[in-house]
Amino acid sequence: MRSIYSDQTPLLFAIDCIIFGFDGDQLKLLAIRRGFEPYKGEWSLLGGFVNKNESIEDAAARVLKDLTGLEGIYMEQMHVFSDPKREAKTRIVTAAVFALIDINKYEKQIHKEYHPEWFSINELPNLIVDHDEMVNMAKERLRYKAALHPLLFELLPSKFTIPQLQHLYEEVYNTTLDKGNFNKKILSTGLLVKLKEKDKLGSKKGAFYYKVDVKKYNAGFKSFLNFVHKPTLK
Amino acid sequence: MRSIYSDQTPLLFAIDCIIFGFDGDQLKLLAIRRGFEPYKGEWSLLGGFVNKNESIEDAAARVLKDLTGLEGIYMEQMHVFSDPKREAKTRIVTAAVFALIDINKYEKQIHKEYHPEWFSINELPNLIVDHDEMVNMAKERLRYKAALHPLLFELLPSKFTIPQLQHLYEEVYNTTLDKGNFNKKILSTGLLVKLKEKDKLGSKKGAFYYKVDVKKYNAGFKSFLNFVHKPTLK
DNA sequence: ACAAAAGTGTTCCGATTACACCCATGT
DNA sequence: ACATGGGTGTAATCGGAACACTTTTGT
Numbered sequence: 001m002r003s004i005y006s007d008q009t010p011l012l013f014a015i016d017c018i019i020f021g022f023d024g025d026q027l028k029l030l031a032i033r034r035g036f037e038p039y040k041g042e043w044s045l046l047g048g049f050v051n052k053n054e055s056i057e058d059a060a061a062r063v064l065k066d067l068t069g070l071e072g073i074y075m076e077q078m079h080v081f082s083d084p085k086r087e088a089k090t091r092i093v094t095a096a097v098f099a100l101i102d103i104n105k106y107e108k109q110i111h112k113e114y115h116p117e118w119f120s121i122n123e124l125p126n127l128i129v130d131h132d133e134m135v136n137m138a139k140e141r142l143r144y145k146a147a148l149h150p151l152l153f154e155l156l157p158s159k160f161t162i163p164q165l166q167h168l169y170e171e172v173y174n175t176t177l178d179k180g181n182f183n184k185k186i187l188s189t190g191l192l193v194k195l196k197e198k199d200k201l202g203s204k205k206g207a208f209y210y211k212v213d214v215k216k217y218n219a220g221f222k223s224f225l226n227f228v229h230k231p232t233l234k
Numbered sequence: 235m236r237s238i239y240s241d242q243t244p245l246l247f248a249i250d251c252i253i254f255g256f257d258g259d260q261l262k263l264l265a266i267r268r269g270f271e272p273y274k275g276e277w278s279l280l281g282g283f284v285n286k287n288e289s290i291e292d293a294a295a296r297v298l299k300d301l302t303g304l305e306g307i308y309m310e311q312m313h314v315f316s317d318p319k320r321e322a323k324t325r326i327v328t329a330a331v332f333a334l335i336d337i338n339k340y341e342k343q344i345h346k347e348y349h350p351e352w353f354s355i356n357e358l359p360n361l362i363v364d365h366d367e368m369v370n371m372a373k374e375r376l377r378y379k380a381a382l383h384p385l386l387f388e389l390l391p392s393k394f395t396i397p398q399l400q401h402l403y404e405e406v407y408n409t410t411l412d413k414g415n416f417n418k419k420i421l422s423t424g425l426l427v428k429l430k431e432k433d434k435l436g437s438k439k440g441a442f443y444y445k446v447d448v449k450k451y452n453a454g455f456k457s458f459l460n461f462v463h464k465p466t467l468k
Numbered sequence: 469a470c471a472a473a474a475g476t477g478t479t480c481c482g483a484t485t486a487c488a489c490c491c492a493t494g495t
Numbered sequence: 496a497c498a499t500g501g502g503t504g505t506a507a508t509c510g511g512a513a514c515a516c517t518t519t520t521g522t
Contacts, residue, residue, distance in 0.1 A: 056314060095314055
């Protein structure tokens with residue numbers, strides 16, 4: 001007996017990664033010149049196909065490992081782009097994967113010919129196909145999630161200062177925050193552990209380093225925060 | 235010249251819909267007995283394959299139209315389940331689609347042999363494969379989104395009373411709410427328009443009907459609300 | 469000594485909560 | 496007239512915003 005499945009049209013399934021980093025000053029995004037046709041040589045997101053024995057997450061992890069050298073980084077499915085006309089010739093459905101990495105851990109030029117490059121989020125080149133749309137969606141997602149969850153730590157080194165963290169929030173939301181209130185709010189979460197060491201680069205006085213309390217972080221990730229603005233509805 | 239695409243493994247792409255409804259008392263979910271092998275006769279979500287010229291959204295709309303008779307309903311991609319081992323024999327990647335419908339508009343028994351049935355969210359049968367997981371994720375998603383966005387209106391008729399709406403919130407969050415505070419909050423959004431008519435079924439005094447101000451609803455959908463609990467983090 | 473950034477403390481205000489009270493009506 | 500649920504009002508409380516003030520240290 002024939003299976004119902006044999007009537008179905010198979011299609012190609014890919015992933016594209018929107019990878020954010022923070023260099024201490026600006027929010028950055030990783031892009032790469034495509035190494036193959038079509039669109040060879042143009043800027044695109046880091047991507048690849050989902051292989052036979054891979055899930056989306058497996059494929060994204062593999063691509064990230066290959067192109068950045070990083071493992072175990074924060075990632076999540078964002079949105080699947082499945083418009084049959086999105087790629088001209090072949091039908092490809094692609095899952096946009098949202099990823100946050102500590103930019104300091106990123107190893108440069110692992111790849112030989114084509115290697116990824118960091119762009120300031122405000123100075124991105126044009127990206128192929130619908131990758132610009134993916135980036136815009138990812139920026140929104142970053143703002144949305146970071147307002148509710150302790151997410152931005154993923155972009156910082158394991159040791160960081162409160163002013164550094166504040167600067168990151170200010171970058172993400174393109175705003176300025178009151179340091180007093182920021183301090184109170186961020187410390188009131190109980191997610192940070194103060195270290196004895198100080199960072200002396202940013203100021204004369206120096207700012208204490210903190211690290212994330214991993215236990216509480218993992219346990220409380222789902223809790224709602226609300227760093228940026230109060231809930232209001234016009 | 236050979237395309238890079240010809241090396242890739244094609245796969246089958248499907249959708250499964252998690253469809254919520256509210257009968258005025260309980261939160262409900264639509265399920266159907268599968269009409270084909272494998273798992274024929276078992277309870278499952280409403281689903282189907284993504285056809286050649288369809289996006290995920292197209293396919294979901296088609297399946298919903300076929301099985302419920304409804305068009306133009308609220309839906310969104312929720313999550314793609316892509317574990318290569320999720321279905322035993324054939325590899326199928328499936329997009330779980332989250333949908334909210336006005337249960338009163340639902341037409342019964344459009345389909346002949348196998349027709350969908352509503353289950354109370356707390357008394358669901360076991361569903362095939364990973365559909366239980368999808369439902370749990372959808373319940374969480376509903377709570378999450380409805381706490382921040384004016385989403386639950388989608389589950390009510392175009393005319394509804396504030397007590398009805400409150401009851402819906404209480405169902406979704408399995409809690410009780412203070413009617414005074416609920417009134418103030420919901421009306422302060424400016425999203426509701428009071429009608430002259432009253433519903434006399436629920437009480438002797440009768441409760442005024444309201445409708446959604448569609449303009450403001452569409453404009454302000456993204457605004458954060460926070461109906462249910464204040465942002466707290468332990 | 470002073471500039472500059474870190475960090476703390478205080479006041480004010482608006483939003484939320486809890487709860488009391490009034491209203492309309494079918495029986 | 497009274498029970499029932501709809502609807503409004505209010506005092507107490509909490510949390511966030513604004514901003515002043517203190518601390519530390521390199522020059």
